Structure formats: C-alpha cells, structure tokens
Amino acid sequence: MNFSLFLVHSTWVAVAAAILMPTLVKSADAATPTETQQAQSITGTNSASTLDYLNPNPNPLLFPTKPEEVTIRRTVPITLAQALELARRNNPTLQAALFQLQRSQSAVREAQAALLPNANLNTNLTNNGPGFSGGSSSTTSFNGQAQLNYDLYTSGNRQANIRAAEEQARVDELNVENQSLIIGLNVATQYYNLQGADEQVRINQAAVANAQASLRDTQARLLAGVGTQFDVLQAQVNLANAQQQLTIAISQQQIARRQFGTLLSLPQSIDVTAAEPVRIAGLWPQTLEQTIVQAFQNRPELPQQLAQRNIAEQQRRQALSQLGPQIGVTGSYNFLDRFDDNISVTDGYSVGAQASLTLFDGGAARARAAQSRANIAIAETQFASQRDQIRFDVEQFYFQLQSNLNNVQTSTVALEQAREALRIARLRFQAGVGTQTEVIAAENDLTRAEGNRVTAILDYNRALANLQRSVTSRAAR
Helix, strand or coil: CCHHHHHHHHHHHHHHHHHCCCCCHHHHHCCCHHHHHHHHHHHCCCHHHHHHHCCCCCCCCCCCCCHHHCCCCEEEEECHHHHHHHHHHHCHHHHHHHHHHHHHHHHHHHHHHHHCCEEEEEEEEEEECCHHHCCCCCEEEEEEEEEEEEEEECCCHHHHHHHHHHHHHHHHHHHHHHHHHHHHHHHHHHHHHHHHHHHHHHHHHHHHHHHHHHHHHHHHHHHHCCCCHHHHHHHHHHHHHHHHHHHHHHHHHHHHHHHHHHHCCCCCCEEEEECCCCCCCCCCCCCHHHHHHHHHHHCCHHHHHHHHHHHHHHHHHHHHHCCCCEEEEEEEEEEEEECCCCCCCEEEEEEEEEEECCCCCCCHHHHHHHHHHHHHHHHHHHHHHHHHHHHHHHHHHHHHHHHHHHHHHHHHHHHHHHHHHHHHHHHHHHHCCCCHHHHHHHHHHHHHHHHHHHHHHHHHHHHHHHHHHHHCCCCCC
C-alpha cells in the first residue's frame, strides 16, 4: 500500500475515534422504569435464567389454540450479545446443520468399520419327527457356525471411502460455522433495525412535543393580540402531521419487535426490545488489503470448495478401484450335536481366501470416474468464483463503512446546527421579528437531522456487521 493510501486510512481511523462516543442518550430515557429494571436484571447475575425464560417450548410441533396463549404479556429488553446467544441456541437452521454434522460423523465411523473384520455367529435348533404317519421317535439337533470375514485388499476402495466420508464431515463442519455466521449477521441487522424503530418513535415523540410547544406559543400570541389565526392554523397542521408520523413510527416499532422475536424463536407471549442505545458499534483498524487477505484465510466457503474437490477425487478412486483385484480372507468354525444319539459333538473349521477381478463392466467404472473428474473441475471453478465474490464483498462493505462513517460525522454537525437554528427561530418568533413558518421549518429540519444521524450510525453498524461477516473476525464470531 502506498503512502497516500496509508494516510487516508489513518485519517479515517482518527475521525472514527473522534466521534466514537455514547450517542442518543435520550433514547435510554425513553424506556419505562420497568423495562430499565428488566434490562439490569438481564445484564446482571440473573442473565442465564432470563435467557432460559426466553427459550421456546421444546416441542416444535406445539401451536397455540387459545387467544390468551398468544397475548403479549411481557416485553423484555435484551442486548445484542444476548440476542446472538438466543439465536444460536434456538435457530432451527443451525440445529439442522448440527444434525447434518452428527450424521456425517457417524458416516465416518461407518466407513472406518471396514478396517476391521466382520464376525458372525449363526445357530439353529431343529426337531425332526415322523409326522402323522407315525414311525420312529423325533430327534433334536443343534447346529452352530462362527464365521470371520476380512477384505484384505480392495484396490484402494476402502481408504477412498473413508477419506470421502471424512471430507464430507469437514464440509458439514464448515457449514455449521457458516450458518452460525449468517445467523449472527441476521441478528445484528435485525437488532439495528429494532434500534432504528425505537429511535424513530423517540424522534417523533420529540417532534410532537416541539409542535405542541409551538402551538402554545402561537395561541398565546393570538390571545395577546400580536399573533394571527393563520399562525395558529399552521401550528395545528404541523402538530397533526407530527402525530401522524408518530403513529406510523409506533406501528413500525411493533412490527420490528415481532420480526425480531420470530428470528429468535421466542415464546408466543414474550416480546423484546433493544436494551442498548444507538451508538457506533466499533472501528475497523485494518487496511483494505489486510482485510481481503484475512477474508481469504478465514472464510469457510473456500475450504468447503476444497473439501468438495477432495470428495470428488476420492469418488474417482472408488470408481477405478472396481477395476482392480479384490482379495479377502474368510474363516469359519462349525459344530453339530444331535441329542440322545450317544455321539459327542462333531465340529470342524475352514479357512480360505477369495479373489475377484472385473474383466469387463461395459465401461461403467470409467464413466463414473469421468463424472468425478468433472465434479473436480466444477469444484475448482466454484472455488475461483467464490474467491472473487469474497473480495468483492470485502471491498463493498469496506467502502460503505468509510462513507457511513463520514456521514456520521456530517450528520452530527448538522444535528447541532439544527438545534441551534430552532432555538434562534423561536427567539425571533417570540421577539416578533420572525415568522411561524420559520419555526415550523426549523422543527422539521431538526426532526430530519436527528433521523439522518440515527440512520448514519445504524448504516455504519450494518456495514461493520457485514464486513465482520465477510472476514469472519472474532467480533463476528
């Protein structure tokens, strides 16, 4: 990286450090005392029990049949870390990936069983009699056989089968990691959406309060004879618009809460809200080039494609092994005892070897090998495509992170300017040198500036979450 790029990166980190501070303190004040107490209990010593309380019913086939069973009875504030823990514990997609991993691990043990011989024991007890025609008495005999078989040489089929099973287990293990990262990204994104919905309610509540204050000022000026009915009507319209926006924001907040609860598989009677205020989630200290290299090293998709290639290679060897010799050994021990014949048990053994060689199979084995070679080429092509996609993802979210960080700085300045502009507009209006239109415009500018700052911070956090997912850093895990 040249010196100019280093300066750009250093400047970006310095700017980020300057504005990395607790933000939107008013959002914490908007929580009710009950919610605040619940948030403190969750983050304290009772965190584990509260998270257990948020677990769904263990029966996945259970569904409510009464209205009271789906009535929201409790709203619990949770942190992002707690939401991630709940999602990874309860998410059905991740659970399915874990079951697939267990299945493939059992398949490895099944394939490794071919390294050991097979032992069988067969017994039967037989009674023979004359039937309805009469005759001599019946006889009873006992026959047993113990047999041992072992494939001595399989032309590489056994080892190829074991290695293919091990590679499949590796694919499923990486899939579990990938699903966990995807779930982490989805939870973080939805959590930021929930924070945004809460902040929109707070901002619109503040807008309604400002509009009510302006209406009181215009009504007082009208009573004092220095205002006009037109100013009062303007203030009333502005208040009605603010109340309408607040109603919409509350609806969006409720939707965001239920959407987040669905993602976490929460119980039917529990709702959640964000316990953390909106603030910058963190900084990304690495350069773009370092981030790309780290992504190539950490992303599970690339090892998955290599494992798929190895599976295809082992399947090719399995197919060709059918054309080679197959050698096995077998041994058995037999014994027979006929009761009441005054003869002791008779027994015997046999030991042998068997070999087979396929002389002609119509080209089936080589055709299967050719299919596996095609699968190898497909895996290599997908590896290259995945590598290019990983780089693009890193670059895309890295650039978004930079631009959103600049937007945070710009919106912070604009918010302070909007607050000062509203203060001046009200002073001018109260002094009789300004108009009600100026006050309303300043109030709308303040509402828009607050929304822009929240949007900039949350967009930055989303870009950071996506970048962490693209690199699979420790913060993403």
